[in-house]
Amino acid sequence: MASAFVKRVVVVAAIVVGVVGVTMTTVAAKRNGQAASPSVGSAGIRLPPRYRDWALVSVAHEAGSFNDIRAILGNDIAIRAYRKGQLPFPDGTIIARVAWSYVPSEENDKVFGKAQSFIAGAPTNVQLMVKDSKKYAATGGWGYAQFTKGKADAVDAAKCYSCHEPVKARDFIFTKYAPS
Amino acid sequence: MASAFVKRVVVVAAIVVGVVGVTMTTVAAKRNGQAASPSVGSAGIRLPPRYRDWALVSVAHEAGSFNDIRAILGNDIAIRAYRKGQLPFPDGTIIARVAWSYVPSEENDKVFGKAQSFIAGAPTNVQLMVKDSKKYAATGGWGYAQFTKGKADAVDAAKCYSCHEPVKARDFIFTKYAPS
Numbered sequence: 263m264a265s266a267f268v269k270r271v272v273v274v275a276a277i278v279v280g281v282v283g284v285t286m287t288t289v290a291a292k293r294n295g296q297a298a299s300p301s302v303g304s305a306g307i308r309l310p311p312r313y314r315d316w317a318l319v320s321v322a323h324e325a326g327s328f329n330d331i332r333a334i335l336g337n338d339i340a341i342r343a344y345r346k347g348q349l350p351f352p353d354g355t356i357i358a359r360v361a362w363s364y365v366p367s368e369e370n371d372k373v374f375g376k377a378q379s380f381i382a383g384a385p386t387n388v389q390l391m392v393k394d395s396k397k398y399a400a401t402g403g404w405g406y407a408q409f410t411k412g413k414a415d416a417v418d419a420a421k422c423y424s425c426h427e428p429v430k431a432r433d434f435i436f437t438k439y440a441p442s
Numbered sequence: 443m444a445s446a447f448v449k450r451v452v453v454v455a456a457i458v459v460g461v462v463g464v465t466m467t468t469v470a471a472k473r474n475g476q477a478a479s480p481s482v483g484s485a486g487i488r489l490p491p492r493y494r495d496w497a498l499v500s501v502a503h504e505a506g507s508f509n510d511i512r513a514i515l516g517n518d519i520a521i522r523a524y525r526k527g528q529l530p531f532p533d534g535t536i537i538a539r540v541a542w543s544y545v546p547s548e549e550n551d552k553v554f555g556k557a558q559s560f561i562a563g564a565p566t567n568v569q570l571m572v573k574d575s576k577k578y579a580a581t582g583g584w585g586y587a588q589f590t591k592g593k594a595d596a597v598d599a600a601k602c603y604s605c606h607e608p609v610k611a612r613d614f615i616f617t618k619y620a621p622s
Contacts, residue, residue: 314622315497315521321513321542322550323503326558333501333513341495360622362501370502370616373605378506382620425553436550440562442494442540 303407303414320440483587483594500620
């Protein structure tokens with residue numbers, strides 16, 4: 263049985279390790295340009311608590327350096343607008359791009375009898391586009407944010423916006439609704 | 443301006459073409475082994491009217507002869523069970539595999555500066571697994587159905603079941619929930 267002294271040393275050590283760990287994480291986060299507050303992204307955008315319940319807009323695979331497989335989800339306002347073909351999207355629209363690493367599935371391949379199956383591996387990050395035509399007027403009416411493991415990353419909305427410019431005619435949204 | 447006689451001929455011809463068309467479609471459907479009723483699949487399973495609003499379980503790409511990109515959606519019972527890790531899935535669970543042809547996106551590739559983007563093209567079909575441990579006891583408690591353009595295809599549930607046997611330990615469900 264550990265003595266009271268040993269217990270106290272262990273507790274103090276644990277606190278020190280904890281404090282140092284948190285400080286280092288914060289420093290690293292700041293160095294990586296992450297937002298100061300872990301849950302608030304660029305332009306004050308937060309990850310909506312129930313975004314994972316949203317309906318599906320479409321799916322995609324990005325090869326290259328992304329090497330991910332992704333789903334595009336939309337809140338109710340987004341989905342209604344998509345299904346009606348309403349452009350521009352109304353204020354309040356939120357579109358979430360959720361991505362996972364693109365990994366082969368040995369389990370599925372065995373059943374199919376050949377290597378052909380790719381599934382979602384570890385989550386990479388979640389990107390949001392939030393429509394507020396006044397607040398985000400400088401970037402086409404859309405705010406941009408990114409979250410990794412639920413924590414906000416710093417993003418340069420002007421850069422996001424410039425990449426989305428080619429689809430200005432579709433209100434800067436690349437993904438089309440996938441009917442089924 | 444067309445005479446009343448010509449108009450009548452056109453109307454009669456349209457009706458004849460319509461009736462012949464419907465009859466031929468029905469005959470073709472029966473030849474292809476489709477269910478007699480267009481909306482009721484194997485084992486009496488219907489496509490739930492709002493399945494496209496269901497939350498996402500995961501995404502996948504099947505290469506090979508499928509060459510599709512797919513989303514796996516679940517009704518509320520399915521999603522709750524998935525998130526809790528509940529096995530077996532409770533009766534009432536419905537899991538929908540929605541698939542589209544796998545097509546490159548020139549539009550996206552232009553923005554990324556290289557050929558790397560693959561998106562959902564035309565819908566292929568929707569497959570359902572419906573849990574009813576009594577009704578579908580012979581196939582592991584799951585009923586299987588497939589719909590193309592909303593119409594039921596004939597499926598051999600015993601064949602579906604045999605392919606799902608390797609994942610009996612996960613209640614015959616291949617797809618794992620993809621957290622994000």
